[in-house]
Amino acid sequence: MADLRGVLTDDEDILEVIDIVSHRRAQKKYQVRTNHFEKWNDEEFRQRFRLSKQAVNFVLEKITEEISHPTQRNQAISAEIMLLVTLRYLATGSFLQVVADFVGIHKSSACRIVYKVCRAIAGLHPTFIKMPVTDDEAQMISTRFYTIARFPRCIGAIDCTHIKISSPGGNQPEIFRNRKNFFSFNVQAICDADLKLQNIVCRWPGSSHDSFIFNNSNIRAKFERGEYRNYILIGDSGYGIRPFLITPLANPITAAENLFNESQIRTRNPIERCFGVWKRRFPILALGIRLKVEKVEAVVIATGVLHNIACMFNEEIPVVNPQEEAAIQFVNEVDDEIVRDSGLVVNNSVRYQLINDYFNRLQ
Incomplete structure (x- = not known):
């Protein structure tokens, strides 16, 4: 029995070490992503994103297929969040870290998203400009x-x-x-x-x-x-x-x-x-x-497209x-x-x- 207990104790020690190491490893954290369509009334929404909810949904319909992730694994960022991140960036000119925190994503993700969405919106220019x-x-x-x-x-x-x-x-x-x-x-x-x-x-x-x-x-x-x-x-x-x-x-x-x-x-x-x-x-x-510099053109053209869409919706x-x-x-x-x-x-x-x-x- 003593020998068996010794073996059991060794196994438990090994498992304990593994448990400690696994907990010390940096865990992937997911920030809470606010539903901005529900959180803000129409005027508050427009002030933060420069477009009405109706106009944002119109743009979202045009670019969702191009910007969406192929799967929803690992809590993939939705097309809606991607668009709101970009609009918030264009509306404030803030640092990407500030914009990322506003919607609950990482700064590196915000950087990739802004350019990706701006390119998608800029691609609509033959229709709107x-x-x-x-x-x-x-x-x-x-x-x-x-x-x-x-x-x-x-x-x-x-x-x-x-x-x-x-x-x-x-x-x-x-x-x-x-x-x-x-x-x-x-x-x-x-x-x-x-x-x-x-x-x-x-x-x-x-x-x-x-x-x-x-x-x-x-x-x-x-x-x-x-x-x-x-x-x-x-x-x-x-x-x-x-x-x-x-x-x-x-x-x-x-x-x-x-x-x-x-x-x-x-x-x-x-x-x-x-x-x-x-x-x-x-x-x-x-x-x-x-x-x-090579990303500036997409941003400028994207704002031009969004400006014309805002005019189309008679946005204030x-x-x-x-x-x-x-x-x-x-x-x-x-x-x-x-x-x-x-x-x-x-x-x-x-x-x-x-x-x-x-x-x-x-x-």
């Missing part, structure tokens, strides 16, 4: 612009805005430093009279000039090929005058020229308002995107705090040098035809 295709669409957009200040044939207001980023590092970080001395992407956008984005170009660093970005864009090539017929864009003096891109006169003299300038400036106003609304919906665009513009408002004003003050008219007759002919044949008769 597009120039008019048919004559009826172009005519409808032109009519909406005409109601602002009676400017004819306009189907888009164009401008560039700076999207703040963290220091990109690498071999050439200074090309991202803009005239305001912070790092950014200079993003070109075209919007309609209802502040919906129709075209976004997000691949040029902050030191790039507005006119350079336009000259190297597909939208310029499409207008030159006549794809938009006799319709035109309107822009500020940061662009050179073209037959399809009408800018204001530097020194208007006659009554018709002054009327043209006033109409052009008022009709161009939607793009400036669009930038303000866009950045108030997603303050990360002004506070700074803390991701690698969220209230921003003083810090966010100051950041938005700061990044919006980065202006390019004025580009003087080249004086080419072919470029000026359309503008002076508008002044002489149209605005001269409105007096």
Whole structure:
């Protein structure tokens, strides 16, 4: 019996050691994941995620298949949580750790999720960010612009805005430093009279000039090929005058020229308002995107898609705090040098035809 007890005691000692070691090993912890659709009322939800519950569900339906995990093993993060993590990040510009804690996931998971979801949403841009295709669409957009200040044939207001980023590092970080001395992407956008984005170009660093970005864009090539017929864009003096891109006169003299300038400036106003609304919906665009440079484009395009969806659902513009408002004003003050008219007759002919044949008769 004594020998058997000795053997039993040894086995128990071994089991005890195994039990101690297993308990000392770091156990995988699962944080509690809040159901934010139930926790917040409609207004509280919109303030935290910048979209209504209805709009979030609409987006979720579009991207669930692409972002969902193939199985639900190991408490896989649901598509709903993934989208809310991303929206919270875009709405606050916070560190990923803060966003992760807000929804109850690990920081590394939040990092992967934000980029994955932004890519999925950005992939919807052919549906939600597009120039008019048919004559009826172009005519409808032109009519909406005409109601602002009676400017004819306009189907888009164009401008560039700076999207703040963290220091990109690498071999050439200074090309991202803009005239305001912070790092950014200079993003070109075209919007309609209802502040919906129709075209976004997000691949040029902050030191790039507005006119350079336009000259190297597909939208310029499409207008030159006549794809938009006799319709035109309107822009500020940061662009050179073209037959399809009408800018204001530097020194208007006659009554018709002054009327043209006033109409052009008022009709161009939607793009400036669009930038303000866009950045108030997603303050990360002004506070700074803390991701690698190669991931910035997906984030910007994703916010553009979400902005248009918000417009589609008639979402109210969220209230921003003083810090966010100051950041938005700061990044919006980065202006390019004025580009003087080249004086080419072919470029000026359309503008002076508008002044002489149209605005001269409105007096």
